[in-house]
Every structure is written in C-alpha cells, then in structure tokens.
Amino acid sequence: MAKRNIYLTDIPLDEARATLQAALQAAGAAQPMGGERIPLAHALGRVTAQPVQAIRSSPHYHCAAMDGYALRADSTISARETQPLRLQLGESAFAVNTGDPLPADTDAVVMIEHVNQDHADGLLIYAAVPPWQHVRLMGEDIVTTETVLQVNHALRPVDLGALAGCGHAQVAVRRRPHVRIIPTGDELLPHDQQPGRGQLTEYNSLMLAAQIEQAGGTASIGDIVGDDSTALTAALQSALDDEPELVLLLSGSSAGAQDFSAAAIAQLGEVLVHGIAVRPGHPVIIGMARDLPVIGVPGYPVSAALTGELLITPLIRQWLGLSPPQVKPVAAVSTQKIASPLGDDDYVRVALADIDGQLQATPLGRGAGVITSLVRADGLARIPRFHEGVDRGDSLQVTLLRTRDEIQQSLLIMGSHDPLLELLATHLRLGGGGRLVSVNVGSLGGLLALRRGEAHLAGTHLFDPEAGRYNTSFVRRYLDEKPAQLVTFAHREQGLMLASGNPLGIQSLGDLRRARFINRQRGAGTRVLLDYLLARQGVDSREVAGYEHEEHTHLAVAAAVADGIGDCGMGLRSAAEALGLDFVGLAWERFDLAIPQRFVTMERMQALLETLRSEAFRDELGAQSGYRSDATGKFVDH
Secondary structure: OOOOOOOOEOEOHHHHHHHHHHHHHHHOOOOOOOEEEEEHHHOOOOEEOOOEEOOOOEOOOOEEOOOEEEEOHHHHOOOOOOOOEEEEEOOOEEEEOOOOEOOOOOOEEEEHHHEEEEEOOEEEEOOOOOOOOOEEOOOOOEOOOOEEEOOOOEOOHHHHHHHHHOOOOEEEEEOOOEEEEEEEOOOEEEOOOOOOOOOEEEOHHHHHHHHHHHHOOEEEEOOOEOOOHHHHHHHHHHHHHOOOOEEEEEOOOOOOOOOOHHHHHHHHOEEEEEOEOEEOOOOOEEEEEOOEEEEEEOOOHHHHHHHHHHHHHHHHHHHOOOOOOOOOOEEEEEOOOEEOOOOOEEEEEEEEEEEOOEEEEEEOOOOOOOHHHHHHOOEEEEEOOOOOEEOOOOEEEEEEOOOOOOOOOEEEEEEOOOOOHHHHHHHHHHOOOOEEEEEEOOHHHHHHHHHOOOOOEEEEOOEEOOOOEEOHHHHHHHOOOOOEEEEEEEEEEEEEEEOOOOOOOOOOHHHHHHOOEEEEOOOOHHHHHHHHHHHHOOOOHHHOOOOOOEEOOHHHHHHHHHOOOOOEEEEEHHHHHHOOOEEEEEEEEEEEEEEEHHHHOOHHHHHHHHHHHOHHHHHHHHOOOOEEOOOOOOEEOO
C-alpha cells in the first residue's frame, strides 16, 4: 500500500504569507522587477519602472485655439461695435486654423465669426481683443521636465497619449514576472481534448494562468505530469532550470497516497508551509528551491482560484511594484445559516441582491469542486477564524467581485507648488506607502482647503513680515478651529529667473522697472514673498510691467521666461535650471506641510512622514540645486 502523507503544520494565512516573504527576502527575490524599454504601442497595461518626465512641452509652440485671424492685440484697442477697425489681411491680420502656429509678431486670435470682410483683403474688427485670446501657449498642457507619470503606475490609454504628446516614443516598464505551471494527475486530460470515463478536464492551469496574466505577469503551462514522484521531481527540476519567478505545482498537495508535490519540493529545496488555515484551499504548500518560490496548489478549482487570489496574485503585484488591492468590504445580510470550521478563515462565494437598500447575500454551492460558484459569484464573504459561522439575518463582510474597485491609498495635498513633491511621491511609492496627489492652488488656497475638509495636507510657504516667521501665524489664523501641525519639507532658494545669458543685465528687484515680469497668482507664497521684498526695496508693484501676468507654478513661470513672453519671473532656482535660465538668488524660505491634527496618526500619513524623514529621501532632496534638507521632517513649534 502506498504511504500516505501528513501535513507539517496548519498555520494562519497571515503567518504563511510572512513565511513566504521572509524566504523571498533571504533569497533577494522580494523586490520589484527590473525595467525594460518598450514602444508606446505595446505599453498598455504595463507598469512604469521609473518616474517619466516630459522631454518636450505640449504644445511646443504658441498655437491658435480657434479658426480665425491672428493679430496683435494692441492693434485692436480702437475697435468698437459702432466704429469697426479695418485690418489688412496678410499684413496686420493672418488667417489661421486651430492648431496653426501663431505668425510672427502676433499674440491673439479673433474667431472667424466675430469679423467681417469688407473686400478680398480687408477685415473688420468690432471689439478690442485682449492679449493671448484664443491662443494655446507653449507648455499650457505639459512643460518640459515636468513629471507626467509616477513610478509603479499601470499605463492606461490616456497615459500613452500623454507620453507621446510630451515627446516619448518608448517608456521604461517593469519586466513581467514569469510563472511556470506544472499540472499533475493521472486522471487529467488537456482542456482541448474530449475526456472519457475516469478522466477529468484539466483547466486549473488555464484559470491560474489567466489570473497571472490579469495581474500583469506571464505564464507558461507544461505538459501534464502523471502521479509519479520521479517524473514530478524531474519536471520541477526542468522548470527551475528556466529560472522563472515562481513555479506552481497543480494538485498533489493534499495528504493522499498519490500526492507527491511536497516530496518533490523537499528533494530539491525546502518545504516551508504545508497546510494553511483557510477554507477552501486548506492543503497549500509553500516552498523554496534554488532561491525560487514554489507553491503547491490544491486540485479542486474553487480552492485553486482562492489560492490564486490570496497568494499568487498579490505576489505578482509585489514584483510589479504595485500595492495589494485595497478592497473595502461592504456589509450584507446572510439569507442562510452558514456553518464554518472553527479554526479556519472561511471564504464563501455569494450571490447578492439589493433589496430596500440592503444587500442580501445568498451562499452559492460550498463544494471546492463547484466551478459554477466561481462564475456566478457576486461577492466573496469572509468568516474569520474562531467563528463557528453566521446565522440567517447576521451581517457579513463581503468583497464585491462584479465591480472589484480598488481603493487607492492616496493622500491629497493642496496648496503651493513645489517640483520636488514629486520626488517625495516617488519615494513614498517605492516604499509601498501609497500615492501622493498634488493640486496646486497656492499656499493660502491650501490652508483654506484644509479648513473646508477638502485635503489631507497643504503645502505652504507664507512669510509674515511682522512675526518674521514662515507659516505659523497663517496656520493659527486660518485653521484655528481645526488644529494642524507643521512639518518642514525643505528650505528653498527663491529668486529671479532670467532669460539665458541675462541679456537685460538684471541683478536686483530694482531692475524690474525695465523688464517684462511674470508673476504668480494671488495667495501664492512666492507672490507674498515678492511683495514683501518689493516693499523693502521701495519698488511699487505698479512700476513692474507684467505684475498682473499670473502663472500657477514655478515651471510655468520659467517656461514663460524661456519662451520670451517675459524677461524674468520669481521662482525657484531648480525651476530656472530645469529650463536653462539664469538665476539671481534673493532669499531662502521654509516650505512646510500643514497637516490637520486628526490626520497625523492616520496610517497613510505616518507612511508619508516616515518617508519624509528617511535618510534616502533627505539625501536626495538635499542634493538638489537650491534645496536644503537639514530640517526636513521636523515639526515646527507654533
């Protein structure tokens, strides 16, 4: 009689995962995959291996936003409805279509339906045209060097368009992890063959390969191996020779006389786990052989599918640099009594119905071989260990399978713009801490957003001349009823960004009287600092040509100067250098993150703070031109 196998130890799912992770760490196989460059046409669904910056602005020239006529705005000042202005086509007005470059010495477009022609070459204008009307400025969408996509981002169709629009033909993506699948069992037949009596169609390999592909990996399926220990060991050896990221042995993981998976793994490596406290899927094997993970998957299809969902798919996502799916269960009422084994996490597939606003959950067939339960299920209910089950009418926590919406672990920061917030976002993502989303509304706008409960944190660099300090008095003023803490992001050098070579010889704020200036929007910390410095040097803002010309980011100001729209603007040294501009430093300022007290202890916020204080981030931040990181991550007394 063939000898029966036994389970080593039946352990909880979390412990099994931790055991696998420890083994992967020891083998150097826990980190995301390396990168490869591929054409954009083949990149849909792939995951970025590094942040992607624009290599050209979009649009990369001033272009018409409407069909009409390009002209100089100041040439239309006298135009009135009762006294139209006549312009000469080809001399003072030029026909343009949407997307056409603006002709030289023009700065506005008048729509074709707002003019009349008095003869073949004459054009009648009935109202004055403001500068830059119906014009898309260079960099209006994307500015050169701007971060377009973050690392560990799954590429969507719109992302491909954005990458092409900012100059990329290829993109660096993470290599797809490869999984080798070995089906086993004398009774199994490939799914494309007609089974006879005593034969079963082998489709677990097809299902698991699809789960792997859907998660972003690749899979190859070997020939079915019969119930022979020597043959299975040889097949496993051959699979390991190909050096995939993972090997799956399908079936043969239980305690039957013909279950040889554990023995094959043990012969070539080590069995770490044999038996996990989940139902279905109890007889899972986890092992390591030649520093490669090997998982023995139970043979019943529902057990195999659950093993893929609980162990294999998260592993594929880990290798792609993606966080595990954060799916929020919903409450539902069980329509039946469900008995569960006391020591196991029990996963029950259910059908759902919304009745009078309440989700009703009906358990589907409980058998591990009932493949139709996988197809019909609307949700997956989990009954935790040490619960004997639920009675009819009891509440269930159900993960929705029909929508499968992934909850993004995101932090929204509103307020002042800083290009290196994207560097923080990069480190946060690489550390698995989630996603940082920035919306630029100026320092005051960010504090107001916090007061209204619209953001998790705000970037601010508001200088109070009376107090001689940054940010503290403004936080007290605008967030007095919602206490917030300030933590320093960086000290930054602000100054004048000038055309390359500084052709006007601008050296100080006093020289702005003879230059065209590009300003920041009201409420921006840079503008507050500018006004303070102008007043200190006795320069009236009305003397500064272009003081009312506003842009919303440092890079936008730099782009306007680089394109000759203005001669100079106020901003960061890093923004000036990114676009090849000259720079005259004026002041070092403290840029803080304002965090409402109630959010400080939030897990995602703690991950952000840990990233901010990490040596790797502080070193890289401090190495950037115009930045100091000696106080980065420190709370500010206020």
